[in-house]
Amino acid sequence: MLHEPQEYKPIISAEAPEELKEKIGKLGVIETSVHTPPYTMHKFWARRPWRVFRELITRFTKPGDIILDPFAGGGVTLVEGLIARRRVIAVDLNPLAVKIMKHEVKPLNMGLYKGALKRLAEVIEPVASEIYAVRCPHCGGKAMAIWTEYDSTSNKPIRIYYECPICGSKGIKKPEPGDLPEPQSMPQFRRVQIPIGDKTSDLLKRGIRFFDQLYTKRNLYMVLRLKEEIERLGDPFDEDVKSFLLFTLSSTLKWASKMSTYEDP
């Protein structure tokens, strides 16, 4: 429901200092809008609306001031504070939050980053074309699965969207024997149990107790291979570029997982 500004009554704790009550009372209505690119690069839970933070920062501080956010999460105070030329100390207990914040604000050598992506593609494409291989229903040659839909009850593949580099055909096909060969090995990884939280009961019902169980064997293999290949990159790719690539990979994990759903348009 949209509130007209004159209807707006901020909820302020009775125990708040008078000065703060007065300041908050004067804020009025702040329109929110969708997240901007620094925030859409990587998901974070409970990110606050950036316009509200921008307003709080510009109203209550001046350029050069130091702002401390001890629960900085997805970095809204950090990004908006820096844009408004404040100095910001952003702290968070969660190492993922710290990594996200670092890459939201740290300059990146884009030329080097794009070069690293190209190098990775050269190494990974031959691997992907093997483990996502399907028979082209048009010419019988080796095509590639772009996505695969699994039945949520049987966990079996039911539809594959393929593209064929030989005859150029693409479309949806039914899986057939020989399609999507399973990887024969698995890169080493540390198995980590998913901590019990508000959202874990759905996962437990589906028999998912460890993070790796969120992926099909094939997608887990690809994600781990990508991680390995990023870590293996040598000169001229420095630690900053590698860290940003891992951050990019982390941001895409939701699309690789079994939790990624598909709806017919």
Ligand SMILES: C[S@@+](CC[C@H](N)C(=O)[O-])C[C@H]1O[C@@H](n2cnc3c(N)ncnc32)[C@H](O)[C@@H]1O
């Ligand atoms: C609601 S989120 C903050 C969201 C942030 N305002 C934003 O807009 O992205 C709360 C954050 O507090 C962090 N946190 C919880 N307890 C903490 C503690 N004791 N020390 C530091 N950070 C903590 C959590 O990891 C989480 O990232």
Ligand SMILES: [Zn+2]
């Ligand atoms: Zn074909």
